[in-house]
Amino acid sequence: MNELPGIQHAFDLTEDERMIQEMVADFAQNEVAPIAAEIDEDHRFPKELWDKIVEIGLPGIPFPEELGGAGSSTLAYVLAVEEISKVCGSTGLTFAAHVSLGTYPIFRWGSADLAAEYVPRLISGEYMGAYGLTEPGAGSDSGGTQTTAVLDGDEYVLNGRKCFITNANHAGVFICTAVTDKSLGAKGIGAFVVPRNVDGFSLEKGEAKLGMRGSDWASLVFEDARIPADHLLGSREDGFKTFMKTLDGGRISIGALALGIAEGAYRESLRYATEREAFGKTLADQQAVQFKLADMATQIEAARHLVYHAARLKDAGLPFSKQGAMAKLMSSEVAMKVTYDAIQIHGGYGYTREYPVERMWRDAKLCTIGEGTSEIQRLVISRLILRDATRVG
Numbered sequence: 001m002n003e004l005p006g007i008q009h010a011f012d013l014t015e016d017e018r019m020i021q022e023m024v025a026d027f028a029q030n031e032v033a034p035i036a037a038e039i040d041e042d043h044r045f046p047k048e049l050w051d052k053i054v055e056i057g058l059p060g061i062p063f064p065e066e067l068g069g070a071g072s073s074t075l076a077y078v079l080a081v082e083e084i085s086k087v088c089g090s091t092g093l094t095f096a097a098h099v100s101l102g103t104y105p106i107f108r109w110g111s112a113d114l115a116a117e118y119v120p121r122l123i124s125g126e127y128m129g130a131y132g133l134t135e136p137g138a139g140s141d142s143g144g145t146q147t148t149a150v151l152d153g154d155e156y157v158l159n160g161r162k163c164f165i166t167n168a169n170h171a172g173v174f175i176c177t178a179v180t181d182k183s184l185g186a187k188g189i190g191a192f193v194v195p196r197n198v199d200g201f202s203l204e205k206g207e208a209k210l211g212m213r214g215s216d217w218a219s220l221v222f223e224d225a226r227i228p229a230d231h232l233l234g235s236r237e238d239g240f241k242t243f244m245k246t247l248d249g250g251r252i253s254i255g256a257l258a259l260g261i262a263e264g265a266y267r268e269s270l271r272y273a274t275e276r277e278a279f280g281k282t283l284a285d286q287q288a289v290q291f292k293l294a295d296m297a298t299q300i301e302a303a304r305h306l307v308y309h310a311a312r313l314k315d316a317g318l319p320f321s322k323q324g325a326m327a328k329l330m331s332s333e334v335a336m337k338v339t340y341d342a343i344q345i346h347g348g349y350g351y352t353r354e355y356p357v358e359r360m361w362r363d364a365k366l367c368t369i370g371e372g373t374s375e376i377q378r379l380v381i382s383r384l385i386l387r388d389a390t391r392v393g
Contacts, residue, residue, distance in 0.1 A: 017076045020061065024083040027056060036088035039214030040359050045170065046214060049091060054125030059099055063107060068120040074249075075311040078256040082307075085260025086267070089363030090214030092260055093370075096253040097166040097215075098122070102129015105175050105246045106193060109233040114193060118173055127172030132162035132194075132220050133243060140376050142177075143186045143240065147222060149178035154229045156180075156192065158200070158222040166370075168203055168218035172196050176220065177243055180236045190239035191246075193231040200225035211362030248321045249314060250371045251328035255307040258331035258367035262303065265335075265342035265360045266296045272346055272355070283345065292341045299338060303331040322384040329377035332367035339364045 013021065031052055039046050053059070062077040063069025070076075077099060085092030103122040107115055121127045138144035147160025158178055165174075174194040181188035194201065206217040234242050270293060273283040283289045306327040313320035339361035343350035350357050368374045 013075070013079075014073075016072055017079060020070075020072060020076045021079040021083060023056065024058065024080040027052070028084050028087045032084055032091050033087040036091070036214070037353065037356060037359065039088075039090060040211075041213075041353070043208070043213045045094075045216040046091070047170070050094065050128070050170070051125070053091075053095060058095060059103065059125065060123040062099065063103070063119065063123060067107070067115065068123040073311070074252065074314045075308060078252060078307060078311045081253055081256040082260040082263070085257045086264040088214065089257065089261050089360065089366075090212045092257045093212050093215045093366070094167060096250075096257055097131065098129045100250045100253040101131030101246065102167065102171065102173070102175065104249060105131070105191065105233055105242065106173075108245075109191070109238075109242050110193065111230065114231065114233075118193065122173065128167050128170045130165050130167040130171035130174045131246070132165050132168075132174050132176035133247075134164050135161060136163055140373055142243070143189070145177050145179055145189050147176070147178040149180050149190055149192060151180070151229065152226075155226045156190075156229055156232070158192070158194070158225040158227065160222050162220040164206065164217055165220055166215060166217050168206070168220060169216050174220065175233070175243075175246075176222075177239060178222075180239070184237070186240040187237045189243075190236050191233040191242045192227060193233065194225070194227055195231075198225050198227055210365060211359070212366050213362075247371055248324045251324040251377070252307065252310045252314065252320070254367055254371045255303070255310065255324070255327035255331040258328070258335035258364060259300065259303050259307050261360050261364050261367070262296075262300050262331070262335040262338040265339045265357050265364075266293075266300060268355065268357050268360075269293065269296065269342040269345045272349075289345055292345060296338045296341060299334040303327070303334045306330050322381055325372075325377045325380040325384075328367075328371060329374055329381070332364070333374060335364035335367055336361075 035046060057070060058080055060069035061072050061080055062074050065071040081092050081096050084095060106118050122129050135146055137146060149156040149158050176192050176194050177189055179188055180190045200223045202221045204219040204221055273289050276283045310320050310323040310327040313323055342357040343361055346355055346357055349355050
């Protein structure tokens with residue numbers, strides 16, 4: 001298996017989880033790594049790579065067999081995101097957004113008919129999934145959603161805009177939030193399944209990005225877009241709660257994404273440090289570099305514990321909101337620190353595109369923003385620990 005030197009796995013894995021991890025590690029090294037620099041340089045979404053991801057069954061990992069999935073665990077899915085992200089953050093993000101944001105909400109909160117209609121198609125790759133929450137005037141403030149959904153007979157009519165939507169140009173189905181009753185505040189926000197081909201729905205090109213440039217994104221535009229009334233996820237009053245819970249799980253995914261990026265940068269640094277010579281000896285013989293490598297390994301190990309633990313809690317059906325936020329916060333900030341130090345270890349070469357660490361640093365930054373910024377994670381965590389303290393008191 002493709003383990004990092006000096007870092008052991010935080011948990012024993014089942015045979016199924018280890019098989020998935022080994023399969024995805026091989027796939028990442030043989031299929032993803034060779035084109036990671038090219039798709040970043042060209043800002044290109046690699047459709048051929050996505051087709052291979054579908055072919056080996058990765059989108060179905062955490063979903064039941066009766067819907068076409070593999071019937072495995074959240075942790076197995078996390079391991080897959082982690083392995084891909086070691087070599088390419090863009091591809092890790094594409095995969096994570098499809099599963100945790102584009103597919104899971106329909107599986108978890110959709111009616112039996114909705115799940116049967118869309119989940120198998122998302123697992124098989126007939127559709128790619130995307131999730132529309134962020135708006136030009138409502139990013140971290142999810143409750144500030146301005147997109148509206150008005151019930152008209154047996155249809156909802158949607159109007160508004162969403163921005164920074166991962167996978168948008170290639171998605172066949174979207175999960176989108178919209179206000180159904182402004183007077184109810186957050187309880188008046190619904191979550192809807194929006195097929196790509198509905199009238200009144202269009203896309204606008206996304207902005208050029210700092211990192212994750214091989215991952216697609218675009219803006220969504222709704223102009224009297226009509227969708228069936230039964231495409232509402234859960235009840236009208238539970239829409240805000242539904243997408244907050246979706247984000248809880250998505251934060252585990254981003255934690256795994258950031259963890260993988262950090263591990264990839266650490267691996268590159270370890271290799272470079274043992275090969276590069278300065279002042280008559282290798283960089284690895286320099287104490288300053290040794291200390292950086294020690295910090296990297298320690299921080300990655302701590303992040304892995306948090307990510308795997310949050311995944312285990314989700315698999316066990318136990319509360320994981322706090323642990324998911326902690327995993328995302330810790331892993332994303334570790335990824336920023338590790339990739340920064342990786343560039344330092346590489347010196348001037350680290351600032352060039354000859355080595356992948358500058359790309360990893362750019363990719364890592366998104367992990368501190370997507371699925372809620374680091375500041376939002378601290379807000380979530382503090383509210384939960386203070387709530388628990390009040391209950392104990």
